[in-house]
Amino acid sequence: MSTPERLIESTQELLWERGYVGTSPKAIQQRAAAGQGSMYHHFKGKPDLALAAIRRSADERQALAEEQFSGAGTAVERVAAYLRRERDVLRGCPIGRLTQDPEVVADPTLRQPVADTFEHLTRRLTAVLTEGQALGQLDSELDPADTAATVVAVLQGGYVLARAADSVEPFRRATEGAIALLAARELR
Amino acid sequence: MSTPERLIESTQELLWERGYVGTSPKAIQQRAAAGQGSMYHHFKGKPDLALAAIRRSADERQALAEEQFSGAGTAVERVAAYLRRERDVLRGCPIGRLTQDPEVVADPTLRQPVADTFEHLTRRLTAVLTEGQALGQLDSELDPADTAATVVAVLQGGYVLARAADSVEPFRRATEGAIALLAARELR
DNA sequence: GTCTATAGTTAGATAGAC
DNA sequence: GTCTATCTAACTATAGAC
Numbered sequence: 001m002s003t004p005e006r007l008i009e010s011t012q013e014l015l016w017e018r019g020y021v022g023t024s025p026k027a028i029q030q031r032a033a034a035g036q037g038s039m040y041h042h043f044k045g046k047p048d049l050a051l052a053a054i055r056r057s058a059d060e061r062q063a064l065a066e067e068q069f070s071g072a073g074t075a076v077e078r079v080a081a082y083l084r085r086e087r088d089v090l091r092g093c094p095i096g097r098l099t100q101d102p103e104v105v106a107d108p109t110l111r112q113p114v115a116d117t118f119e120h121l122t123r124r125l126t127a128v129l130t131e132g133q134a135l136g137q138l139d140s141e142l143d144p145a146d147t148a149a150t151v152v153a154v155l156q157g158g159y160v161l162a163r164a165a166d167s168v169e170p171f172r173r174a175t176e177g178a179i180a181l182l183a184a185r186e187l188r
Numbered sequence: 189m190s191t192p193e194r195l196i197e198s199t200q201e202l203l204w205e206r207g208y209v210g211t212s213p214k215a216i217q218q219r220a221a222a223g224q225g226s227m228y229h230h231f232k233g234k235p236d237l238a239l240a241a242i243r244r245s246a247d248e249r250q251a252l253a254e255e256q257f258s259g260a261g262t263a264v265e266r267v268a269a270y271l272r273r274e275r276d277v278l279r280g281c282p283i284g285r286l287t288q289d290p291e292v293v294a295d296p297t298l299r300q301p302v303a304d305t306f307e308h309l310t311r312r313l314t315a316v317l318t319e320g321q322a323l324g325q326l327d328s329e330l331d332p333a334d335t336a337a338t339v340v341a342v343l344q345g346g347y348v349l350a351r352a353a354d355s356v357e358p359f360r361r362a363t364e365g366a367i368a369l370l371a372a373r374e375l376r
Numbered sequence: 377g378t379c380t381a382t383a384g385t386t387a388g389a390t391a392g393a394c
Numbered sequence: 395g396t397c398t399a400t401c402t403a404a405c406t407a408t409a410g411a412c
Contacts, residue, residue, distance in 0.1 A: 003395080018290050022209040024387055036389085037396050046388070092288065099351040100280065100288040102206050111354065118352045139372075146365030153345030153362035160344040161337065163287040164306045166299065170337050177338030180331065181369040191377080212405060224407085225378050234406070379412075386405070394397075 004042045006032040011053035016094040020050055020101045020110070051110060057094045058113035062120050069124045075132025076179075076186050079125065079151055083175040089168045092159040122148045139185040147182070154178040192230045194220040199241035204282040208238055208289040208298070239298060245282045246301035250308050257312045263320025264367075264374050267313065267339055271363040277356045280347045310336045327373040335370070342366040 001009075010031035014023040025046050029039050043049040068082040095117045104110045125148035132138035154174050161170035189197075198219035202211040213234050217227050231237040256270040283305045292298045313336035320326035342362050349358035 019207070019209065019288065021207065022290060025389080026387075035395095035397055037391095037398080040389070041395060096345075096348045096352075097288050099348045100207065100285050102210060105351055105354070111352070114352045115354070118349050118358070122349075122358070141372075143365065143368060146361045146368065148365075149346075149349065149358050149361035150342055150363075150365030150369065153342045153349055153358075153366075154338055155341075155345060156348040157284075157341030157343060157345030158337075160284045160287045160348075161306050161310075161341055163293055164284075164299070164302045166293070166303070170306070170310070170341075173334045173337035174341035175338075177331065177334030177336075178341075178369075180334065181338065181366075181373070184327075184329075185369070185372060213407080214405070223377095223379055225380080225409095228407070229377060377412105380410090382409080383407085384405105385407105387403080388401105390401080391399085392397100393399095394395105 003032070003034050003038055007034055007039055007042060007049060008052050008056055011049050012057050012094070015050065015053055015057070016091065016097060019097060020103050023050075025049075047107070047110070051113075054098065054104075054110060055113045058117045061093075061095050061117055065121055065124065069128055074137045074186070075128050075135075076138065076182055078128050079182060080179045082125075083151065083155060083179060089159060089162045089171045090166070092163055093156060096156045096159060118152060121152050125151055136187060139187060142185055151178060151182075191220070191222050191226055195222055195227055195230060195237060196240050196244055199237050200245050200282070203238065203241055203245070204279065204285060207285060208291050211238075213237075235295070235298070239301075242286065242292075242298060243301045246305045249281075249283050249305055253309055253312065257316055262325045262374070263316050263323075264326065264370055266316050267370060268367045270313075271339065271343060271367060277347060277350045277359045278354070280351055281344060284344045284347060306340060309340050313339055324375060327375060330373055339366060339370075 007028060010028050011023070014027055014031065025039060028049065029036060039049070043052070065082065068078060068085055071078055071081060073081065095114055098104045098114050104114065126144045129138060129142065129144035129147055133140045133142065133144065158171035158174040161174060162168050195216060198216050199211070202215055202219065213227060216237065217224060227237070231240070253270065256266060256273055259266055259269060261269065283302055286292045286302050292302065310333070314332045317326065317330065317332040317335055321328045321330065321332065346359035346362040349362060350356050
């Protein structure tokens with residue numbers, strides 16, 4: 001792999017593990033097995049490299065979610081598949097994590113890919129729910145946009161609870177609770 | 189206010205704003221208007237002071253939540269009151285925030301108050317929901333523990349979405365979506 | 377209890393040789 | 395493109411005077 005590629009991937013990993021504030025250029029260079037000069041040759045500095053890494057992570061995350069959204073099944077089945085997808089729960093969400101970084105939220109350029117990702121996820125989930133209503137699978141009283149936001153929030157909050165407890169159990173409870181609430185609105 | 193008190197409160201604020209990794213002893217001293225020697229006289233170092241601040245924040249948070257849980261109204265009303273409580277949404281949760289800090293989750297001593305807080309919140313919400321079922325207000329098919337975890341997760345995830353969007357709107361949608369899903373399970 | 381001095385380490389980056 | 399040397403500031407803490 002090329003040096004710029006290794007630098008971007010190493011930065012993605014470190015941003016996930018330690019966030020922007022907790023990630024130093026030195027740590028990035030060591031993980032990428034690249035020298036200082038090399039890093040500063042390919043990127044203007046830490047913010048520039050971080051932007052490339054955040055954009056990459058955001059794109060990957062959106063593509064991953066799309067697999068569940070465009071799959072087979074009813075609306076509730078597809079939402080459940082999304083919530084139950086295999087995840088490394090205790091590592092948390094590489095995108096959601098960045099919302100706790102003061103330097104990321106303070107910089108519109110760094111925050112944009114993060115905002116885009118959640119906007120995209122919520123929009124796709126809204127479409128899935130709306131389609132379910134149109135097909136007569138789901139109670140039409142349900143507000144699709146609000147419910148979509150609830151689903152995305154449960155996922156992000158589930159990570160928080162799991163990391164606090166150092167256990168996946170609260171994550172499982174939170175997501176299963178949400179699936180049950182949603183399933184109760186299915187029409188049959 | 190005494191110097192130790194000012195140091196603890198300043199640390200609470202900085203941990204909320206910047207997290208453990210992003211908070212330096214120097215920044216704490218400046219905000220508390222205390223000198224270096226003063227800080228190291230009252231506390232062993234950054235971890236010691238952080239522990240005092242995290243414990244304080246955890247206690248405060250649990251007491252705040254109790255106001256809604258022990259209030260009047262049906263189970264759903266009390267859960268809704270908790271989710272709709274006036275909050276400075278864009279600042280996020282001072283406790284949930286810490287779950288994204290590598291040094292906090294890696295240190296059992298620092299993580300404990302965080303774990304305790306979510307465990308306590310979930311337990312209290314479970315009790316509220318169970319009571320609602322016993323009083324015939326709520327569908328007994330509902331799993332109280334799972335649903336309680338869902339509610340806490342929606343709150344934490346709502347903060348994440350709001351900070352990503354730099355807007356309270358996704359938080360409002362997520363919480364209202366959850367309240368609507370829960371309200372559909374009310375018996376009347 | 378509080379202050380200043382000191383000190384080793386890391387952060388983040390630039391300069392210039394190769 | 396990559397490497398080493400160099401630099402200023404900040405981080406985290408200790409020592410000892412007052």
